[in-house]
Amino acid sequence: MSKVQVGIVQMACTAGKHENLQKAIAKVKEAAKKGAQIICLQELFTSLYFCDVEDHANFLLAETIPGPSTNELSKIADDLGVVIIASLFEKRAKGLYHNTTAVIDADGAYLGKYRKMHIPDDPGFYEKFYFTPGDLGYKVFKTKFATIGVLICWDQWYPEAARITTLMGAEILFYPTAIGWATTQDEATNTEQYNAWQTIQRSHSVANGVHVVSVNRVGEEAGVKFWGGSFFSNPFGSIIYQASHNDEEVIVQELDLDKTDFYRTHWPFLRDRRIDSYSPITKRLLDE
Numbered sequence: 001m002s003k004v005q006v007g008i009v010q011m012a013c014t015a016g017k018h019e020n021l022q023k024a025i026a027k028v029k030e031a032a033k034k035g036a037q038i039i040c041l042q043e044l045f046t047s048l049y050f051c052d053v054e055d056h057a058n059f060l061l062a063e064t065i066p067g068p069s070t071n072e073l074s075k076i077a078d079d080l081g082v083v084i085i086a087s088l089f090e091k092r093a094k095g096l097y098h099n100t101t102a103v104i105d106a107d108g109a110y111l112g113k114y115r116k117m118h119i120p121d122d123p124g125f126y127e128k129f130y131f132t133p134g135d136l137g138y139k140v141f142k143t144k145f146a147t148i149g150v151l152i153c154w155d156q157w158y159p160e161a162a163r164i165t166t167l168m169g170a171e172i173l174f175y176p177t178a179i180g181w182a183t184t185q186d187e188a189t190n191t192e193q194y195n196a197w198q199t200i201q202r203s204h205s206v207a208n209g210v211h212v213v214s215v216n217r218v219g220e221e222a223g224v225k226f227w228g229g230s231f232f233s234n235p236f237g238s239i240i241y242q243a244s245h246n247d248e249e250v251i252v253q254e255l256d257l258d259k260t261d262f263y264r265t266h267w268p269f270l271r272d273r274r275i276d277s278y279s280p281i282t283k284r285l286l287d288e
Contacts, residue, residue, distance in 0.1 A: 004145050006172070006211075007036025007082075007252040010230045010243050012219030013048050017061060020046045021069055025076055027250050032080040034252040037106070037145045040085040042217045042230075043153050043178040044099070047089070052222040054129040062091035066110050070102050078108030083143045085150060087176040089130075090115070099131040101152055101176055106144040114139040116152040117161060124182065124224055127154070140168045146257060153177045156197065156214070160281065162204035171257050173204060175214040180226035194227055194245075202237035209235045209264040211255045218246060235263040 009027040013020050024045050031039045044050075046069060050058040063069060069088055077084045083106050090100035090113070099116035115134030119127045138161060140149050149170030155161045156175050165173060179197065181190045198214075205212045211234060218228040232240040232253045243249045264270055280286055 002256060002258045004172075004255050004257060005035045005037045005252055006213055006232070006255050007031030007034065007039040007250065008213060008215045008230050008232075008243075009039065009041050009045075009250055010215060010218055010228055011042065011045070011248045012226075013045060013217060013221075015048055017046045021072065025072070027248075028073075028076060028082070028084060029080065030250045031252055032082050034250070036082060036252045038083040038085070038143065038148065038172075040174050040176060040213055040215045041087060042215045043087045043176040044089060045087060045176075045217070048221050049178045049217070049224070049226070051127045051130060052124045052224065054126050058130065059091075059097065062089040062097050064092075065090045065100055065102050065113050070104065070110055073102075074104050074108040074110060077104045077106060081106050083145060083148075085148070085174055085176065087152060092132075096132055097130055098134060099127065099152060100134075101150045103141040103143065103148070103150060111141045111143065112139065114150045114152070116155060118154045118158055120154045124222070138165045138168060140165060140170045146171045149173045151175055153179060156201050159200075159204065159207065162208055166208035166210055170210060171260065172211045172213060172255065173208075175201060175212065177214055177216040177230075178226060179216060180221075180224040183220065183223050183225050190227070194229055198229065198231060198239075198242075201231075202233045202239070205233045205235055206237040206267075207269060209260045209267070209270070211235055211257075211259075213255075218244075218248060235259045236267070 084104045090098040103111045117134040121128040149165035230243040
């Protein structure tokens with residue numbers, strides 16, 4: 001399919017896991033009613049962003065994948081005929097947890113999962129306490145409507161992740177996200193941080209010639225104001241739509257996948273890659 005209707009759900013969360021899931025399902029239905037074929041939810045949408053503290057009690061939020069949430073979402077996907085991208089806290093085994101996104105096809109079939117590869121550890125974002133780095137590698141999923149790549153939040157800052165996922169055949173890169181400003185920050189710092197976040201992802205569109213869809217949460221939690229600002233960019237990095245920094249939104253945009261061929265033909269970055277010269281990229285740092 002050349003043209004695909006893509007929906008995003010930008011929402012605020014509460015402490016109630018069941019309530020968050022039901023709220024997300026209602027918004028998936030809203031997106032489907034607006035014509036969405038692929039719908040992406042934000043990172044860890046079934047809970048508050050619990051990584052603001054290191055608390056062993058938060059491990060009780062985790063679940064198996066497939067599991068209760070994916071089972072419920074699979075029924076919704078089948079009923080509505082939509083693809084759902086769902087970011088969840090995965091309990092893989094006793095004492096082993098991942099930040100994971102499941103992909104469910106339009107017939108309700110579970111297509112697989114991607115485990116977040118890059119795990120941050122910053123004030124208010126203590127993810128290394130909770131998540132083992134992904135060990136499935138980068139992934140693409142052949143859905144009914146498009147071949148998609150899914151990366152998660154902190155993965156956004158790494159061009160290598162976007163490049164590899166694109167080379168695997170992704171036609172759209174999705175980034176479910178939970179990122180925000182400290183409520184004590186000044187407006188200039190807020191603006192600089194948001195612009196950097198959006199710019200690096202738009203650059204993945206430009207370098208790889210693919211659409212990027214980034215889905216963030218809103219609301220204030222534990223001294224962080226999640227900045228929303230979810231957006232779609234075309235394969236040359238132009239913003240198609242940008243959501244509010246404050247409000248919940250359900251947005252559906254048409255993406256023309258033929259634009260990839262157009263931009264890659266006129267700006268042939270993939271053609272001119274010097275793959276024979278890139279081996280140093282596998283080193284942490286190069287000695288002078």
